[in-house]
Amino acid sequence: MSKVIKHVTIYTGSDIIEDGFVRFDKQIEAVGSMDEYTTLAADENTDAHGHYLVPGFIDVHTHGGYGFDTMDGNADEINQMVNLIAQNEGVTTIFPTTMTQSPEAIAHAMVGVNEAAKENALIQGIHLEGPFVNPIYKGAQPEQFMTAPSVDQLKEWNALSGNRIRLVTYAPELHAARQFENFALGHNIVPSAGHTDATRAQMQEAKATHITHLYNAQRGLGHREPGVTGHAMLEKDIYAELIADGFHVVPDMLRFAVNIKGADRIELITDSMRAKGMPEGISELGGQKVIVKDKQARLEDGHLAGSVLTYNDAFRNIIEFAQVDLRQAVQMSSVNQAKEFGLTSKGAIEVGKDADFNLFTRSLDLAATYSYGNLLTK
8 A cells, every 4th residue: 555645845855846745655656746646545645734845864974872872783772773763863864883992892883783784774884983083183082992094904894794884984194094095985985084184185185085074073174274174165076074963063164064065065964972862961982971961962071972963953953053945954964965875765755766754844843754655653
């Protein structure tokens, strides 16, 4: 039996249908204006008048939430984490993200995510953040486990993951980075500059096509040295992540990034940790004590430690903070990620795509999420 959502404003990822319908099972079977709608007796109908329908969100950088963390390496718990993120935030495609830890701990996480992904189609890749990063911009990454880029290590972890690593954060100025980039690019892994002190000249030599959490934990924009942030702004083809919580990047600078780069090269992320969705107080990230208060997660020394941002809040925030429209927010939350990572069945409401989408009220409250055509319940 097919389902139909009708009388809804649809943001397809490329067009806007003001009074539209979508018919779907696991995949989308038809989408169009209500003028084109034909009633079928077997349809299960939902009238969504007054709502927006947008593609399901894609978060390529999330460490955890709801008490769980990718680094725990437990397949059942990773599945619970992914499912809770989907149910509560509208994220229908997730790259569970690791952090700088011992080789053994990262290997354990690779095995855990691989096992989880065999059962959970929401997991479409892994983001390996570190340990190939620069201590100068360590952020909340433990310095004692940082190391220069290693092809052999990346090859080993990728094998353990079932070749699921799709994104790797590294510092391009470190020794052997060119060989590392070549291996990544040859194995369907996007090289992302992050936790890096690279200069503009070093970034021009590098092969990074993605920037991890733009502005944060990187050589910043200066009037004599553009740094990593300036490089991201100048190179139009590079994709850049943004944490739109208003703390990691203040609203004016979110607006600045969107104005300079354009919405077609920015990807909203949460960079969330296990404390997301949990009561304020003491939490943990990579074996480090974290204090969560006023929607911020900080190490004891005051450094921001990931976030407790939900993706639906990031979606709403970017509209408010960067003064963009809903179409641009959809571009940054679904379309760009699907394009960059070759997720050909994701990122748009089109015939043949997976039936992954979110219903929002006019006040941008998340009302419902569908994943592969199934209504997820909170």
